[in-house]
Structures are given as C-alpha cells and as structure tokens.
Amino acid sequence: xxxxxxxxxxxxxxxxxxxxxxxxxxxxxxxxxxxxxxxxxxxxxxxxxxxxxxxxxxxxxxxxxxxxxxxxxxxxxxxxxxxxxxxxxxxxxxxxxxxxxxxxxxxxxxxxxxxxxxxxxxxxxxxxxxxxxxxxxxxxxxxxxxxxxxxxxxxxxxxxxxxxxxxxxxxxxxxxxxxxxxxxxxxxxxxxxxxxxxxxxxxxxxxxxxxxxxxxxxxxxxxxxxxxxxxxxxxxxxxxxxxxxxxxxxxxxxxxxxxxxxxxxxxxxxxxxxxxxxxxxxxxxxxxxxxxxxxxxxxxxxxxxxxxxxxxxxxxxxxxxxxxxxxxxxxxxxxxxxxxxxxxxxxxxxxxxxxxxxxxxxxxxxxxxxxxxxxxxxxxxxxxxxxxxxxxxxxxxxxxxxxxxxxxxxxxxxxxxxxxxxxxxxxxxxxxxxxxxxxxxxxxxxx
Numbered sequence: 001x002x003x004x005x006x007x008x009x010x011x012x013x014x015x016x017x018x019x020x021x022x023x024x025x026x027x028x029x030x031x032x033x034x035x036x037x038x039x040x041x042x043x044x045x046x047x048x049x050x051x052x053x054x055x056x057x058x059x060x061x062x063x064x065x066x067x068x069x070x071x072x073x074x075x076x077x078x079x080x081x082x083x084x085x086x087x088x089x090x091x092x093x094x095x096x097x098x099x100x101x102x103x104x105x106x107x108x109x110x111x112x113x114x115x116x117x118x119x120x121x122x123x124x125x126x127x128x129x130x131x132x133x134x135x136x137x138x139x140x141x142x143x144x145x146x147x148x149x150x151x152x153x154x155x156x157x158x159x160x161x162x163x164x165x166x167x168x169x170x171x172x173x174x175x176x177x178x179x180x181x182x183x184x185x186x187x188x189x190x191x192x193x194x195x196x197x198x199x200x201x202x203x204x205x206x207x208x209x210x211x212x213x214x215x216x217x218x219x220x221x222x223x224x225x226x227x228x229x230x231x232x233x234x235x236x237x238x239x240x241x242x243x244x245x246x247x248x249x250x251x252x253x254x255x256x257x258x259x260x261x262x263x264x265x266x267x268x269x270x271x272x273x274x275x276x277x278x279x280x281x282x283x284x285x286x287x288x289x290x291x292x293x294x295x296x297x298x299x300x301x302x303x304x305x306x307x308x309x310x311x312x313x314x315x316x317x318x319x320x321x322x323x324x325x326x327x328x329x330x331x332x333x334x335x336x337x338x339x340x341x342x343x344x345x346x347x348x349x350x351x352x353x354x355x356x357x358x359x360x361x362x363x364x365x366x367x368x369x370x371x372x373x374x375x376x377x378x379x380x381x382x383x384x385x386x387x388x389x390x391x392x393x394x395x396x397x398x399x400x401x402x403x404x405x406x407x408x409x410x411x412x413x414x415x416x417x418x419x420x421x422x423x424x425x426x427x428x429x430x431x432x433x434x435x436x437x438x439x440x441x442x443x444x445x446x447x
Contacts, residue, residue, distance in 0.1 A: 015313065018321050019420030027418050034398040038414035039188060039213060039354060042237040044304065045311075052242050055296040064289055067115075071295065072288060078301040085239075085315070086231065086249050087221040091280055093249050094287035095235075095298040096261075099212040100127050102232040102248040106208050107131060107177070112141035116176040117168050121157075123184050123191075128210060131367040132179075141176060144168060149406050151344040154192040161196055165203055177206040182220075182233075183213035186403060187342055188354025188412045190218075191388045194226050201227050208232070215239050215247060215290050216308075217353050219319065229254050236297065238353070241304045245297035248287075255283040265290040302435065318417055322353040326415035329424030330355025333413075336428035337435075342410065353416070357428075359388075359402065359409040361435050374439045376409075385409055387443050388434050396430050 016025045026045040029035055038145040055074075059066045075095070082310040082341030083090045096102045107118070118132050122145050146164050148157065161178075167173055178200050181191045187198060193209055200207040208230040214220055223231055231249040235241045250258055256279040257305040260268045274282060311316050327350055330341040334357050341354035343349050361384075364375035376384050381404035388409070402411045413427060437443070 008064075018310070018312075018417040020418070020422070023418035026307075029418075032396075032397045033422055034396075034426065035416070035418065036413050037399040037401055038416045039185075039237060040399075040401070040414075041243060042234070042240065043416070043418070044236075044240045044242055044300070045137070045307050047307055047311075048241060048300050048303045052296045052300050055299055056294070059296070070301070073303070074299045075288065075295070078299050081305045082215070082235070082247050082301050083235065084241075085215055085220060086233075086247070087224045088249050088251075091284050092251055092255075094284065095295075095301075096246050096248055096287065096290075097244045097293065097297075099210060099232050099234045099246045100131070101262065102246055103128055103179075103208070103210065104131055105248065105258065106230045106232070106250075107135060107179075108258065108262060109258050110177065110206075112139045112176060114140050115171050115173040116141045117144050118136075118142070119144050119146070119161075119164060119168070119175050119178040121125075121180055122147050123150075123181070123186075124146050124179070125185050125210060125212065127297050128179065141431075142173075144175075150189060150343060151342055153344050153346055154195070154348050155194055155346075158195055158199070161199060166200075169421070172209065172326060175203065175205045177208055177229075179208045179210060181213070182211040182218055183352045183354065185212070186401075186412055187356045187405065188213075188348075188352065188414070189342065189349035189356065189411060190351040192348070193228075194222075197226050197228050200229070206230070206262075213237060213352070213354075216315070216318070217322075219313050219315070223249065224251070235301060235304075239301065239304055240308065241300040242297040244294065245301070250283065252280060255279040258283055258286070261286055261290045263291060312417060319353075321417055322415040323351065325419060325421070325424075326350065326353050326355040326413075329413065329415060329419075329421055330357050332421060333357045333428040335422050337423065337432060354412055355416060355424075356410050356412050357434055359411060361409045361438060363404075363407060376438065381409070384438055384443070388431075388438070391434050392430060398427070398430070400427060400431065 016022050027043060028046055079093050080090050083093050118141055135141050146160050168336050180193055180196055182193050183190055197207045206229040209228045211231055211233035214233035233247050235245040235247055236243040271434060306365055308318055334341045339358040339360055362375040363378050363381055365378050384403045385402045388402040389400060392398050400411055402409060
C-alpha cells in the first residue's frame with residue numbers, strides 16, 4: 001500500500017504555525033466550532049483521515065487479501081512506531097480499542113485470593129472504578145480507595161499511599177495491584193505516578209498505570225526505567241489517531257500473566273498448550289486479531305507519527321507548545337475572570353496539557369436569604385455546572401467542561417496545537433457571560 005505523502009521528504013512538508021493556522025490547514029473542525037476539550041475524544045489531522053479512508057478502501061476492494069496478509073504487516077509497522085514513545089520494545093506493546101478494554105484485560109487476567117486488594121485513589125476514572133466493583137462481585141478481590149481533594153501536594157499523595165498499604169497489611173490483607181493515573185481526568189492535573197510505581201516495586205505488588213492521558217501528552221520514554229508492570233494509554237486522544245485505538249504495554253517479565261484477550265479470541269490457547277509457547281510470541285499473537293472490527297485506527301499510528309514528526313516538528317515541540325499554552329491560557333482566563341488556576345504550593349499539577357480555572361461564582365449553604373441571593377445554593381451546584389456546560393454547547397458552539405468540585409465551580413480546558421491564547425481569552429468571556437446569567441438566576445438558553 002502506498003501511504004499518503006510517500007513522495008514527500010520532511011523538507012518538502014510546509015511547517016504551519018501552531019494555533020488557528022494549524023487548525024484551518026490540517027484539521028476538520030467546523031469553522032464555527034472552537035475545540036476546547038481535546039482530552040475527552042481527541043481529534044486527528046486530515047492527512048490521518050485520508051490515510052484511514054485509503055486503508056478502508058483497500059479493505060473493501062480486497063477483504064481477504066488486506067485483512068489476512070496486508071494488515072498483519074502494517075500492524076507490525078504501527079507497533080514499531082509506537083514502541084519508542086514508551087521506551088519499549090516492539091513485542092512489549094499491542095493495540096486494543098480503548099484504555100478501558102486494556103484495563104479490563106489486565107485486571108480480569110489476574111488470579112485473586114481471599115484478602116487481595118486493588119488499591120486506587122478517589123480520583124480514579126469512573127469506569128475503572130466500576131470495573132473494580134464488578135470484580136468484587138465475581139472474584140475474591142476487594143477495592144480500597146485513598147481519598148484526595150485537590151489541590152494537594154505530591155508528597156501528601158505519596159504519604160497517603162504508604163499509609164494505605166500499611167493499613168491494609170495491618171488488617172491481614174495484601175495489595176495485589178495498585179492502579180493510578182499519569183494525568184487525572186478531573187481535575188486535569190499531573191499525577192506523581194513514577195514515585196508511586198517505585199513504592200509498588202518496594203513493597204512487591206503490581207502496578208497498573210491508567211495513562212489514558214499519556215502517549216502524545218507526556219514524555220514516556222523512561223517507562224521501562226520506571227518499572228511499571230502494566231501501562232495503558234489511549235492513542236486517539238493526544239497521539240491524534242482515529243477513535244478506537246489504545247496501546248497496552250506489558251514488559252516481557254509479565255506477559256505470562258496475560259492469558260486471554262477480552263473478548264477471548266482465536267489467539268487463546270489452553271494452559272497446557274501455552275506452556276509449550278514462549279510468552280513473548282504468545283502475547284503478540286494473542287492480540288493480532290480479536291474478533292472482526294475496524295482496526296484501521298491502529299494502523300493510523302504510522303501516519304500520525306509522520307504528521308507529528310514532519311509537520312509539527314516532533315514530539316518535544318508539540319509537548320512544549322501544549323504545556324506552555326495550557327499554563328499561559330489558564331492564567332489569562334483567571335486574570336480575565338478575577339479567579340485562580342488550580343495549583344499546589346510546589347507547582348507540580350500543571351506539568352501537562354490541561355488547565356483548571358475557577359469560575360467567578362459563589363456557593364452558599366443558606367439559600368433564599370436576601371444576602372445570599374447572588375450565590376448558588378450548594379444543593380443546586382451540580383445542576384448549575386451541568387447547565388453551564390450545556391449552554392456552552394448550545395449557544396457558543398464549543399464544549400467547556402464545568403464541574404462543581406471541592407466547594408467551587410471549576411472548568412477544565414485542553415491545550416492543543418490547533419489552539420492559541422485567543423481561544424482561551426474567548427472562553428473566559430463566554431464563561432463571564434454565562435456566570436453573569438447564573439448570578440441573576442437565569443438558567444435558560446437563548447436559542
């Protein structure tokens with residue numbers, strides 16, 4: 001298969017400035033739409049879209065030829081492209097449709113005994129929590145949550161982690177696995193996952209890293225050195241491939257623990273047969289074909305890597321722009337709204353591509369008294385936050401994720417190469433407009 005741009009060298013690809021010019025030149029957003037929430041569903045450039053459509057065209061032109069012969073070769077190329085971003089070897093990484101599939105694959109392959117515990121933080125992604133709750137119904141494992149309310153210092157997170165381990169041990173139980181994030185979903189902040197992995201190794205239990213906001217977002221080339229037992233990351237978010245692609249990293253030492261995919265597919269072998277195979281070859285073959293789905297997003301890693309390297313100038317340039325824009329854009333919004341950006345004293349939370357900005361709304365526990373008329377009753381705060389988000393969609397053709405969190409209203413915005421300071425400035429004025437109406441008790445949209 002000839003790939004798009006096969007005849008172009010890096011020097012032949014025009015470098016478009018990041019920001020609105022990049023958005024107009026390489027992305028497919030509606031001209032009226034302002035994309036401020038990349039972290040939820042991602043976005044991918046038009047060259048990746050064209051590449052995927054060519055893959056799909058070839059699939060339909062010669063289904064058996066492509067699926068049986070061409071696809072395995074391209075899948076190998078895609079794994080070779082993604083592995084260096086994780087500092088991994090090619091045969092330590094496989095693709096699955098999304099991070100939650102990978103989380104379930106890891107957790108449901110493990111064997112649990114009475115007293116086993118999965119340790120996690122209260123900031124866990126909700127579907128991951130529900131996975132643990134499901135396992136509590138079908139296995140002997142139990143979950144144990146560590147409460148966090150931001151802003152919090154990394155040292156305190158580490159301290160609470162150690163105390164929870166000791167508490168579990170004092171109860172005569174044992175941590176089987178700890179699961180935590182690279183970057184939290186909400187609030188969108190950097191998490192000290194490397195330090196926690198080190199503690200997992202110290203105490204001798206498994207670590208499973210939910211890096212949904214990982215690859216393409218953070219520099220993860222030190223992953224092998226950190227020593228995580230399992231690492232999962234969505235590629236469709238920050239690596240800019242079509243939705244339906246995540247990478248599962250399992251170092252060679254742990255591949256024998258992964259006995260089956262979910263759903264179980266033709267690559268599965270019973271234990272007696274597995275013992276005759278090398279864990280390395282079994283692991284890779286297991287994930288090559290898991291039912292019949294559109295696997296073109298996996299192959300699009302090849303073209304996304306080309307785009308990020310040749311058009312964007314490389315991973316470091318993308319990261320630097322996005323992290324700096326998140327910092328600058330968040331501070332600009334806070335200045336315009338007269339509020340603050342979420343940060344801790346040591347300044348570790350904002351080393352990522354999210355910014356969290358407080359909205360200029362006050363909450364009261366004493367509703368309906370005259371002196372509190374401009375404040376939001378706490379009992380109505382969640383509904384107000386939802387209304388603000390919905391209003392941003394219906395009236396302003398964007399999506400500004402807003403939540404009531406820790407006694408205040410916060411918005412999480414994503415930075416990306418197709419945004420610039422003007423977009424964050426615009427978002428601040430949109431929120432000022434909406435918040436003004438909230439204080440007046442107006443909660444109907446203008447459309």
